[in-house]
Amino acid sequence: MESLYINSYPDLVFFPIVDFKYQTGVCEISGESYMEDTYSFYEPVIIWLREYMQEKKPIIFNVKLTYFNTSSSRFILEMLDLFKKYLNEGNQVIVNWYYKKDDPDMLTEINELIDESGVDINIYTVTLQ
């Protein structure tokens, strides 16, 4: 299985960078997410995660999104639901979410995703570009 790296459109701010490393299990998503067709973007990401999870290896999932729209949130929730199932099967997942201090709405979004998915998320305030 290969790592997954998506930075297809570096000049288009509405596609995030996806950097999932197979060897270490460190998976990071950063930037902004509000592309028109969220399904086409996130489908390969979710497929990769499902395939990786078959190996029962630990995952460290780092989120450094400065903005995501409501359509993207559906797929972020789907990833968290996958992690919840993975955890319930006795595997290891750590989710870390880094957000800008001056963005209380992002903190609200994160807490809603925690409530809806049941996954613990470590939340950190940082300076993000």
Added chain:
Amino acid sequence: MALSSTYNDLLISYYGPFSMRIISTIGKHLTENINASEITKMKLYRVFIELCQNVARYSAERHVLLDSSIIGVGTIHIQNNDLYFKCTTVNRILSEHQNVLIKNCREINSSTKEDLKKRKEKFRKESTILDTGAHIGLIAVCLYSENQFEFDVTDNPENSATYFSITATINKT
């Protein structure tokens, strides 16, 4: 739909196809060049993106881009005074959709914050994989702006078209 008049500066006004490049360029301008606190700028940005993407997805007036994709056409205005920003979109809708749209808008505006969060959670869970809209854009606009939005449906007798306008108000902090 008339814009608020004398006491608001018009910061941005655009009519045309709501492609992602247009939306992202205007959005970038908002975050980098608007004089407001970071919290207010992010609220305005979030509201702006959601309203614009609703136009892109649901406007009954469509435009074919060079890459053959089809995108909604509409108008966006952003106004500003000392106390708030107002973000308005206007787009054509099918007349048979207006009753449902009015009903949804009234329900959202009359809901408490907690009710809106529950509706948002419900729609997010129920949306199908192929439903790119997620049905929760207007709910998100109300939650982010922390104000009821103004909306209107009007008929233009000149072209027999029906138009939906929505204005979100974002208080400056």
